[in-house]
Amino acid sequence: MKVKVLGVIVGALIAAAPLVSSAASLPAPFEGSSTLQADGVVKSVDQANHSVTVLDARGGEASFTITDTRNLSQIKQGGKVHVRMMRNAVISVTQGANGQAAAAQIAQSNTGQSVSALVESVDHVSGIMALKGANGSVFHIQGRDPAKITGLTPGMQVVVAFAPQVSVAVAPVQ
Incomplete structure (x- = not known):
């Protein structure tokens, strides 16, 4: 067996x-x-919270919390930006x-x-x-x-x- x-x-x-x-x-x-990389126009910037809201070429909106803040002080509402995630x-x-x-x-x-x-x-x-x-x-x-x-x-x-x-x-x- x-x-x-x-x-x-x-x-x-x-x-x-x-x-x-x-x-x-x-x-x-x-x-x-x-x-991921994208270009857009800044809708709003919150320097204190390190966040930026960006509009893309099609009118889509996205908000980002910025972890690399070296250039954040240069970002202004209405300005063109390049976002890299x-x-x-x-x-x-x-x-x-x-x-x-x-x-x-x-x-x-x-x-x-x-x-x-x-x-x-x-x-x-x-x-x-x-x-x-x-x-x-x-x-x-x-x-x-x-x-x-x-x-x-x-x-x-x-x-x-x-x-x-x-x-x-x-x-x-x-």
């Missing part, structure tokens, strides 16, 4: 071996960063381009803010990847260590877990 059970277990392990080795070949979670992230492959699901645990951010995306393209030299979100928008992530994304290919599914901290700088446009 024990021999028969052991034979069934060994058979199951042999059958699962290709799945495990395929999942193991998927890249491990890696760190990266996302940088940076966020760190952990990227986890959830599915290979061949449809193989990853066995690795997906990194979670402290805020729970994560985005599922499809890898559109990867520049293995620079470490920059273009990712397409569920809503169809494309965004870019710069891998911290390009060597860690060598196995990343277009068609893979990933989850991007963003860090809760956002670095925001603003500068006047000359």
Whole structure:
């Protein structure tokens, strides 16, 4: 009886071996960063609270708490500005381009803010990847260590877990 059970277990392990080795070949979670840049016109400035409200070219409005305040004293209502936001992230492959699901645990951010995306393209030299979100928008992530994304290919599914901290700088446009 024990021999028969052991034979069934060994058979199951042999059958699962290709799945495990395929999942193991998927890249491990890696760190990266996302940088968003935009130009606009200052609607209001709150020097005391380090915040700026900006209107974009389409009339959209966004408020930012500025973490890099070096240029904040130069920002005036009605002036043109360049806003730069940076966020760190952990990227986890959830599915290979061949449809193989990853066995690795997906990194979670402290805020729970994560985005599922499809890898559109990867520049293995620079470490920059273009990712397409569920809503169809494309965004870019710069891998911290390009060597860690060598196995990343277009068609893979990933989850991007963003860090809760956002670095925001603003500068006047000359």
